[in-house]
Every structure is written in C-alpha cells, then in structure tokens.
C-alpha cells in the first residue's frame with residue numbers, strides 16, 4: 273500500500289540519513305560492537321547533522337521540528353542499514369521530551385544546546401534492582417535539605433549509562449497513600465560527588481549500547497536540577513510513555529521489514545540441492561507470511577505516527593501498538609533466521625544480530641505482559 277504520511281522534505285531527510293549511516297556508521301559498526309558502545313564523536317557528528325536536537329527549539333540550537341515523522345524516518349533508515357546507535361534513541365525520543373516538557377527557562381538554557389550539539393548525552397533512570405515493571409515501587413530516595421536534595425539508592429539496566437552526562441533520575445521525595453505519588457525527576461550530572469557507574473552489562477544483543485548500573489550515595493542534587501514539580505514524576509512518566517512505546521514499536525517493525533528484505537535477497541542467491549532456496553515453496557510461503565504480517569504492522573505504525581503528531585496517541589493505543597509490533601518482530605526475525613540455515617546462527621551475520629537484538633523489545637519500555645494489563649483495564653477487566 274502506498275504510504276501517505278511522508279512528504280518531499282521527509283524523503284530528502286531520508287536520503288541524508290541513508291548517506292550518513294552508510295558513510296559514518298556501517299563501516300565502523302563491527303568495531304563499535306567490540307567496544308560495547310559507539311564513540312562519543314559520533315554523537316557530535318549527529319549533532320552537526322541536526323538529528324540530536326531535531327525537536328529542540330531553534331533558539332537552543334535545535335531543528336525546531338515538533339513532528340515525530342522525522343525521527344520515524346531515522347528509525348526506518350537505521351533498521352534498513354542493520355545498525356543502531358547505542359543510547360541515541362533514548363536520548364532523542366525518550367529523555368528529551370522530559371526536558372522539553374518540564375525544564376524551566378534556566379534549565380533549557382543550561383542543557384538544551386549541549387543536547388542538540390551532541391556534547392551532552394542524556395539517559396533516564398527509572399528501573400531499580402528491586403523494581404522494574406512496578407514503577408510505583410521505586411525505593412531510591414531524595415531528601416530535601418535546604419537548596420538541594422540528598423539522593424540515595426541505585427538504578428539498573430540504564431541505557432547510555434556509561435556515556436551519559438545528564439541522567440534523569442526518578443526518586444522518591446515523599447510518601448503518599450497512593451504509591452504513585454511522591455516521585456520526583458532529578459537531573460544528576462556527570463561528576464557530582466557520590467554518583468558512580470557500574471561496568472557495562474554483557475547482553476545477548478544490542479551490543480552497541482552501554483547499559484549499566486548507576487549508584488547514588490548521598491549525592492547532593494541542587495533543587496535547580498529538579499524537572500517540573502516535586503511529586504509529579506508518575507504523571508510525567510505516564511505522559512511520555514506513549515512516545516517511548518511508539519519508538520520501540522516503530523523500531524521493531526522496521527527491523528522486521530529489514531529482515532524480510534535481507535532474507536529475500538539471501539535465499540535468492542543460496543543454492544541447496546542445485547536450486548535456489550527461494551525456489552522451495554516453504555521459503556516462498558514463509559517470506560510471504562512474514563511480509564504480510566509486516567504490512568499489517570506498517571499500517572498500524574503509520575496510523576500511530578499520525579495520531580501521535582495530532583496529540584491523540586493514548587496510553588492504551590501505544591500499549592497495543594508495542595505488543596503487536598514487538599511480538600511480530602520476534603516471530604518474523606525467527607522465521608527469517610531459519611531460512612539462513614547455519615549461517616543465521618553465526619553472530620557476525622546481520623540476521624543473527626537482528627535476532628539477538630529483537631529479544632529485548634518485548635521486555636523493556638513495558639513488557640508485553642504489563643502492557644496487556646493496560647489493554648485489559650481498558651476493556652473494563
């Protein structure tokens with residue numbers, strides 16, 4: 273089906289993205305995988321290209337572009353190039369909205385220019401060793417003492433945790449009857465006394481993404497580093513989760529599409545019993561089934577992108593979208609890998625990487641099970 277959501281400007285941006293990824297990322301990606309993260313220079317290059325701060329207002333050095341369609345194009349091109357960019361998506365599509373939505377004038381002046389140029393990398397720390405899916409169970413505390421908060425606790429699985437210069441930490445500043453109350457967003461900066469990081473986790477996939485523990489031992493965070501109102505974090509998190517889930521769903525779907533294209537190409541060239549693998553009916557049916565699933569996902573993602581730009585994507589919509597696209601990604605990439613035979617199991621083959629990378633999509637940003645509880649609630653269950 274013809275896609276109708278992009279115009280000529282988006283397609284021009286697509287060409288820029290494709291060109292940049294081919295020149296600046298693809299040739300170095302294997303080295304980055306060995307290093308476990310991309311080099312910092314790539315974020316500055318992305319800043320120069322204008323993609324770090326696409327949605328940051330122009331007065332702070334950004335592109336001033338409110339639409340999510342440009343990030344969506346970037347997501348599609350990154351998947352098509354079989355690469356990813358470490359904490360980039362979290363910086364731009366997950367953390368930035370908190371700064372754009374809740375930073376005051378002084379904070380915007382302080383942080384947004386660096387976030388747009390790629391000098392300042394951002395992460396978000398919600399998950400703790402004792403609580404992941406249940407955000408209301410956050411135990412990291414921030415006690416107000418004069419003009420600062422004293423932060424104690426630890427966070428885990430933090431994307432970009434090694435590279436990050438600013439970390440939006442969700443901390444408990446008070447206790448209310450409602451467990452969701454009393455949570456506050458504090459920006460912890462590189463170099464603050466008592467703030468330390470663990471070593472990067474050795475993950476089964478997403479090798480080019482520094483994911484680690486963060487520790488806060490009596491960190492004095494100035495009140496001037498609080499984003500928004502005290503006690504309002506749960507509301508802020510709930511407000512931004514639809515975009516986080518949209519970006520994960522869009523990435524999952526684009527990866528499934530890339531897997532189908534990659535596999536169609538491989539089976540055409542690979543010969544077994546003297547015939548191309550593509551000549552077997554099973555291969556053709558498997559890929560036809562995968563392409564059909566991906567087409568259904570594409571219709572859903574494109575509609576969600578339009579809804580999100582219109583400010584209409586609800587939490588329930590985003591939950592359904594993420595469940596559908598990430599489960600689809602898992603099925604499609606698995607079926608595609610099968611068609612590669614043994615070569616699909618070798619880590620340096622792109623389909624193997626897609627398979628390993630895909631697994632976490634159903635876990636982070638709200639696991640499939642947790643999202644099903646949101647959808648079930650919307651059904652009155």
Ligand SMILES: Cc1cc2nc3c(=O)[nH]c(=O)nc-3n(C[C@H](O)[C@H](O)[C@H](O)COP(=O)(O)OP(=O)(O)OC[C@H]3O[C@@H](n4cnc5c(N)ncnc54)[C@H](O)[C@@H]3O)c2cc1C
Pocket residue numbers: 362395396397398399403404405406428429430431432475478483632635636637638639640641642645
């Ligand atoms: C690579 C990676 C990057 C990440 N990046 C970040 C980041 O940048 N910032 C951040 O804050 N966090 C991050 N996370 C954490 C991620 O969001 C959590 O792992 C996720 O929310 C699940 O929490 P958990 O791991 O504690 O699992 P748990 O909450 O312990 O869940 C365990 C199992 O129980 C199931 N479950 C939980 N609740 C229910 C329920 N009500 N009904 C049925 N089943 C349920 C879950 O679906 C899961 O299968 C990342 C994780 C990974 C792996």
